[in-house]
Amino acid sequence: MMRNWVAAAFVGLSLIGTVQAKPLKVIGPWEIAGIDPAQSGYVFSRMQVAETLVSVDADGKLIGGLASSWSASEDALSWRFRLREGARFHDGSPVTATIVADGLRKVHAATGVFSQAPVSAIEPDGNDVVIRLAKPFAALPAYLVNFTTIVLAPSSYGPSGRVERIVASGPYRVKSLTPPLNMQLEAAPDWTGEKPGIAEVDYQAVGQGETRALMAESGEADLVFSMLPVSVERLKRNPKLEVRIATIPRTRLLKVNAASPLFGDVRVRLAIAHALDREGISKVILRNPDLAATQLFPKALAGWHVPDLPPLTRDLNAAKALLADAGWKPGADGILQMEGRPFSFTLLTYASWPELPPMATAIQAQLRQVGIDAKVSVGNSSEIPARHADGTLEMGLVSRLYSIVPDAIGTLRDDYKTGGSDWGATGWGSEELNTLVERMAATSDPAARAPMQRRAVQILQAELPSIPVTWSELAIVSNKRIAGVRVDPLEVNYGLASIRWAE
Amino acid sequence: MARLVLARLLQAGLVVIVVGILCFVLVRFLPGDPAMRIAAGRYGPDANITEAAEGVRRELGLDRPVLVQLGASLGQLARFDLGRSVVTGLPITKELGIQLGATLWLSGSALALSLLLGPPIGLLAGLRHGGVADRASLGGAILLRSLPPFVLGLLLILLFAMTLGMFPPAGWGTWRELALPALTLALGLAAVSSRVARDSVEAVVRTPYLAYARLKGLPETVVVRRHVLRNAAIPVVSYIALQAIYLIEGVVVVETLFGIPGIGHALVHAVIARDMPMVQGTALAMGLLFVVIAAAVDLACHWLDPRPRRT
Numbered sequence: 041m042m043r044n045w046v047a048a049a050f051v052g053l054s055l056i057g058t059v060q061a062k063p064l065k066v067i068g069p070w071e072i073a074g075i076d077p078a079q080s081g082y083v084f085s086r087m088q089v090a091e092t093l094v095s096v097d098a099d100g101k102l103i104g105g106l107a108s109s110w111s112a113s114e115d116a117l118s119w120r121f122r123l124r125e126g127a128r129f130h131d132g133s134p135v136t137a138t139i140v141a142d143g144l145r146k147v148h149a150a151t152g153v154f155s156q157a158p159v160s161a162i163e164p165d166g167n168d169v170v171i172r173l174a175k176p177f178a179a180l181p182a183y184l185v186n187f188t189t190i191v192l193a194p195s196s197y198g199p200s201g202r203v204e205r206i207v208a209s210g211p212y213r214v215k216s217l218t219p220p221l222n223m224q225l226e227a228a229p230d231w232t233g234e235k236p237g238i239a240e241v242d243y244q245a246v247g248q249g250e251t252r253a254l255m256a257e258s259g260e261a262d263l264v265f266s267m268l269p270v271s272v273e274r275l276k277r278n279p280k281l282e283v284r285i286a287t288i289p290r291t292r293l294l295k296v297n298a299a300s301p302l303f304g305d306v307r308v309r310l311a312i313a314h315a316l317d318r319e320g321i322s323k324v325i326l327r328n329p330d331l332a333a334t335q336l337f338p339k340a341l342a343g344w345h346v347p348d349l350p351p352l353t354r355d356l357n358a359a360k361a362l363l364a365d366a367g368w369k370p371g372a373d374g375i376l377q378m379e380g381r382p383f384s385f386t387l388l389t390y391a392s393w394p395e396l397p398p399m400a401t402a403i404q405a406q407l408r409q410v411g412i413d414a415k416v417s418v419g420n421s422s423e424i425p426a427r428h429a430d431g432t433l434e435m436g437l438v439s440r441l442y443s444i445v446p447d448a449i450g451t452l453r454d455d456y457k458t459g460g461s462d463w464g465a466t467g468w469g470s471e472e473l474n475t476l477v478e479r480m481a482a483t484s485d486p487a488a489r490a491p492m493q494r495r496a497v498q499i500l501q502a503e504l505p506s507i508p509v510t511w512s513e514l515a516i517v518s519n520k521r522i523a524g525v526r527v528d529p530l531e532v533n534y535g536l537a538s539i540r541w542a543e
Numbered sequence: 544m545a546r547l548v549l550a551r552l553l554q555a556g557l558v559v560i561v562v563g564i565l566c567f568v569l570v571r572f573l574p575g576d577p578a579m580r581i582a583a584g585r586y587g588p589d590a591n592i593t594e595a596a597e598g599v600r601r602e603l604g605l606d607r608p609v610l611v612q613l614g615a616s617l618g619q620l621a622r623f624d625l626g627r628s629v630v631t632g633l634p635i636t637k638e639l640g641i642q643l644g645a646t647l648w649l650s651g652s653a654l655a656l657s658l659l660l661g662p663p664i665g666l667l668a669g670l671r672h673g674g675v676a677d678r679a680s681l682g683g684a685i686l687l688r689s690l691p692p693f694v695l696g697l698l699l700i701l702l703f704a705m706t707l708g709m710f711p712p713a714g715w716g717t718w719r720e721l722a723l724p725a726l727t728l729a730l731g732l733a734a735v736s737s738r739v740a741r742d743s744v745e746a747v748v749r750t751p752y753l754a755y756a757r758l759k760g761l762p763e764t765v766v767v768r769r770h771v772l773r774n775a776a777i778p779v780v781s782y783i784a785l786q787a788i789y790l791i792e793g794v795v796v797v798e799t800l801f802g803i804p805g806i807g808h809a810l811v812h813a814v815i816a817r818d819m820p821m822v823q824g825t826a827l828a829m830g831l832l833f834v835v836i837a838a839a840v841d842l843a844c845h846w847l848d849p850r851p852r853r854t
Contacts, residue, residue, distance in 0.1 A: 074631035079585050151586070151598045202632060218641055219631055220812075221715060221804040246713050246802035251700075254712040258704045392588040419575075420815060422583035425592040426576055441589045454591065462592050 063224070063240035064522065064539060067255050068265040071220040071245045076203050078152050081187035086534045087243060088236075089225060090190035090208035093121050093140070093169070094181045096446045096530050100342055102181050106135065106191055106209060107169070112484070116176035121169045121184075128230035129193035130213035137164030140191050144169070152188035153444055156454065178484035182447035185532060211236050211537040221245040237524060237540035249394065256281055256517040263525065263539070267515040268394070269327040275517050282518050286527040287340045289442040290512035291333055292399065294387075295424065296435050298505055299467025302385055303435070307366040309504040313352045314359035315410045321402050322510050325395050333508035336500050337448060340511075340529050343490060344448045346497045352508060359410045368411070376411040384413040385434040390421040393439050399509065400437045425462035437509070438463050443530045452496065453477050456505060465505035473499050547845070551838040558830040563620045566823040567613050570814070577817040578605050584630040584816025603629055616819070625827075626820040630813070635824035638809065643828050645715060646798070646805035650790045652721055653728035654783070661733035662779055665740025669775070670767070672745045680737055687734040692793045696727040696800045713802040724801040728793050732786050739782045743775040750774075777848050784840040787833060 066087070072080045077090070084090040095105035107121040127135040141164045147154050148162065157180055161172040171180065183189070190208060198204035206214050211233060212225040225241040246252050249268035255261040257278060267275060267283070276283045294312070296303040303309055318332035334351030337344040368376035368383055376383040389400040400416045407414050414435065427433035440455070440463045442448045455464020456473055476496050483489045500506075518525045523542040526535045571577065581603070582595035600606055604615075619626055625635035668677035687695065703723055704712035714720040747753060748771070756766050795807030806825055813821035845851070 073585060073587070074628075074633070076585075076632060079587075079631075151591075151595045153591075218804065219633065220809075221802060244714050244802065248713075248800060248802070251713045251800060251802060254700055254704065255714070258708060258712050260704075260711040260714070390588065420580060420583060421588035422579035422592050422596075423575065425596075426579045429593050439588070444589060463589075 063242040064238040064263065064536065065261045066241060066243045066263045066265075066536070067246050067252055067261045068243065069245065069247055069249070069252065071247070072217070072223060073220060075206065075217070075219065077147075077190050077192070078150060078188050081190045082531070083223070083243075084206055084208065084210075084214075085187040085190055085532060086528075087223070087225060087241065088210040088212050088533060088535070088537050089206060089214055090192065091210050092185055092187070092189050092191065094184040096185055096528075096532050098526065098528060100340075100443075100446055100530060102185070102446070105185075106140070107184075110181055112178075112180075116178070116482070116484070117173050119171045119173070119180055120165070121171070123167050123169065124232075125167075126232045127209055128232075129195075129209050130207050130228050130230065131193055131195050132230055133193055133195070135191065135193075135209050137167055137169050139194060140164070140169045142194075143191055144171075144189060147189050150188075153186045153450065154183055154189050156450075157183045176482040179445065179447045179449050179481055182445050182450060185446050186444060187532075212241060215240070234537065236537040238522075238536075241536055253517075256519070259519060262519050262522050263536075264517045265514070265534075267517055269325070269515075272327065272515050275515075280520055282520055282525070284516045284518070284525065284527045286514045286516070286529040287338055288512050288514045288529050288531065289338055289341045289448070290439060291336060291338060291442070292393075292396070292437065292439050292509045292512065293333070293336070294403070294435055294507040294509060295428075295433070295438050295463065295466060296505070296507060297428075297431075297433050297466040299431070300385075300434055301381075302383065304467075305366045306503060307362045308368075309507060311359040311362035311366070311410065312407065312412070313504055313507050314355045314362065315406055315412070316352075316403060316507070316509060317354050317406050318352070318509060319354070321399055325398055325402065326510060326513075328513065331510045331513065333511050335497065336506070336508045337442065337497065338511035341442055341448055343486070343493050344442075344497060346494055349497065349501055352501070356410060363410060363412075370411050374411055375413045382413060383411065385415070386417050387414040387435045387437060388417050388419060388424060388427065388433065389437040390419055390423065392421045396437055396439060403437065403509070428460070428462060428466050431467075433466055439512070440464075440506075443532075446530050446532070449477065449480050453481060456500065460505065468503070468505035470499055470503060547841055548838070551834055551841070554837075555831055555834045558834060559620065559827060562826045562830050563617055563823060564613070566826050567616050567819065570817055570819045570822055571609060571612075573817070575817070577819075578603075580815070580817040581629050584812070584818060599629075616823070620823075625824045628813075628818055628821045630816045630818045630821070635820050638821060639806075639824055639828055642804055642806045642809040643825075645803055646794055646807065648721065649724055649798070649803060649805060650728065650787075650794060652725040653732060653790065653793075654786070656725055656729035657732035657736055657786075660729060661736030662740040664733070665737040665742075665779075666744050666767070666771070666775075668737070668741040669744025670748060670771070672741070672748070677741065680741065684734040684738050687730045690731075691796070692727055692731060693796045693800050695730060696724065696797055699723050699727055713800075715801075715803050720801075720803075724797045724803060727797050727801075728790060731793060732790070736779060736782060736786065740775065740779050743778040744771060747771050747774045773847060777844055780840055780843050780847065784836050787836050791829060 070083055072083055091106040093105050093107040095103050097103050106124055108124045110121045112119050141162045144162045148159050158174040158177050159171055160174045163170050193207040196203050196205055196207045211231045213228040215224040215226045217223050223243040227236045227239045252264050253267055253271035256264040275281055298304055319329045322331040323329040335349050339345045367378050371377040387400055389396045391397055397418045404414045404416050424436045424438055442451050454461045458469030460466045460468055476492050480489055480492045521542050522539050524539045578596040578600040582592045582599045586595050627634050628638055664680050668680045700712045703709045710722045711720055753770055756770050794805055798805040798808040810825045
């Protein structure tokens with residue numbers, strides 16, 4: 041009898057031990073490059089350590105974060121963000137409007153997306169943070185979703201003003217942080233919302249996609265982000281795992297230099313668009329033909345994807361006719377020529393995303409079929425902005441994210457202004473688009489903005505300052521021993537706090 | 544003895560000066576704008592890099608004349624200050640503490656594991672050269688050494704992590720995560736050290752003094768312990784210093800494969816991001832490590848082989 045009791049107690053204790061002490065093991069590709077929110081704020085936002093004033097739901101709708109509500113003044117020049125009642129930092133101190141305003145002023149003065157908002161002053165007022173603008177800017181709340189604006193406690197900063205630890209206000213707090221690859225979290229005692237279902241989280245960065253898949257398959261990891269397309273089918277067949285796919289607002293596109301003699305003619309850009317076999321590329325490299333980008337913005341970007349826009353499709357005859365129209369004639373070696381100059385250039389790409397180099401070589405082969413000679417060069421991601429800046433870029437294959445600010449206007453303003461930018465157009469500009477973008481930035485009524493968004497997309501489709509190739513998706517694998525996993529296509533918050541051990 | 548230590552100290556001083564200058568020159572003269580590279584390393588490939596690079600250039604003074612920058616960098620080294628990483632902003636000493644620490648754990652375990660495997664196998668093969676153990680260990684050594692570490696690592700993952708479920712396929716933190724990467728490196732090391740041990744045991748076995756030891760009737764265990772081990776150990780110990788090179792070459796790949804925050808991984812990232820202080824710190828740590836290993840091997844040989852001391 042006694043022995044049975046002891047045995048039962050033993051089993052009970054060991055069960056409690058495993059259930060309570062076992063952390064949620066999360067694997068992702070993102071390294072924690074540095075503790076500065078401008079660099080790694082996204083990790084702390086996604087893992088629910090830090091909060092921004094505003095957040096988004098899965099449909100891209102803005103919802104409260106650290107701010108429970110917000111409103112704009114009549115003249116739209118002053119915005120008031122009310123802080124959530126009872127919010128506390130992980131060191132137990134209250135989140136005050138003064139701390140938030142001080143933090144945001146620092147972020148606005150530093151490098152990052154928020155510095156592009158026309159902010160003239162940020163002041164505390166009771167429990168509100170008041171942001172004054174130099175001109176109406178409807179997208180301001182969307183800018184406050186960006187990870188660089190996470191709110192940190194004063195104790196996060198060292199004597200030099202540098203962020204030395206992350207003391208924030210989310211449901212999880214940092215237990216230990218070992219850059220670049222490890223982070224351990226625990227439930228924050230002062231969190232006033234729903235208690236996290238699993239008290240501890242262990243995040244590990246694993247750069248190799250294949251190794252991440254193995255971590256999921258071996259049962260070592262509970263939740264693994266960003267699987268390579270080649271692994272997804274195999275993982276789907278595994279009875280212990282669940283694979284979720286989210287279409288994310290990221291487009292792989294050809295950034296062409298419209299100021300160069302090769303691509304200045306819109307007929308040439310259109311011909312290149314017709315020469316690409318997007319479906320083939322998506323099917324073979326991404327394993328999903330639906331990702332062929334028939335226009336710049338994917339379906340995930342509500343209001344920016346125009347379903348009835350004539351799609352970009354492959355049509356070799358049309359491509360050849362357009363090129364001939366533009367004055368390019370086939371030379372002896374099959375390469376097009378104009379006034380003795382061959383249609384030959386360098387297609388620059390980078391390996392930060394493993395699919396870009398194979399895509400570049402597929403594009404090279406497809407362009408060759410219409411007599412265009414592209415030489416593929418794979419470099420560092422900074423080479424594209426560098427060669428954009430000095431004007432030597434001819435064509436680049438890039439991967440562009442449209443949810444850095446969850447309103448695409450944030451990216452559009454920068455990418456397609458006259459002259460372009462790092463990841464947008466090069467040597468291109470449209471007065472009509474510039475005016476539209478400024479009007480959209482000042483318009484907060486969605487109904488009034490819709491036709492302007494539509495017109496902007498039409499201009500980009502007709503002029504092709506950048507030529508869309510494929511859209512993107514994010515594959516997330518979870519072990520069936522956990523429940524409550526959700527997918528955030530905007531990658532702002534992975535909702536770890538609502539994950540529980542399955543029954 | 545004192546001369547030996549002094550020579551190694553001088554060597555360490557030279558390593559610091561040469562590595563300091565070489566790292567600066569190499570990193571600065573690689574193609575590409577360092578400010579752009581650093582900005583991309585800091586803020587990732589989605590950021591507005593041109594704007595960020597201007598900030599980086601001002602912050603780090605990259606627009607100063609090159610000689611002024613070199614002087615500042617060497618001046619810092621002379622004050623035993625390695626500075627901060629220009630990408631992560633952390634002090635280099637802290638970065639090295641984590642990343643070099645991880646590599647030392649990994650390579651130390653790999654070396655220890657290889658010593659448990661290689662020399663004993665070599666001893667067995669050498670004592671009965673031409674026998675089954677000798678031929679089997681030769682075959683095994685050729686097979687293991689000809690596999691690049693990433694292939695060997697993947698095979699071990701497939702066997703021990705996927706099929707048997709004994710160890711995690713990647714990660715870092717406990718001995719469970721250490722097991723597979725250490726074994727990957729250890730097998731490669733043991734493949735060669737077993738052959739070195741075998742050859743040197745065989746050479747000892749052929750000597751007249753060993754034949755004499757056997758003829759005078761000593762039991763085989765005593766023959767091995769007293770006459771074979773010590774004499775055969777000298778080439779094996781010297782060889783361990785050379786194996787450090789295989790370790791450094793191996794860890795870069797193995798760390799990436801197994802997701803270990805080690806120095807190989809750090810060095811690759813630092814070179815890509817033009818993180819000069821980090822490259823310099825890492826190269827210095829590695830260079831000095833070689834000097835330390837060489838000194839340790841010198842001392843071990845000095846102890847094993849009394850002959851130079853008598854002359």
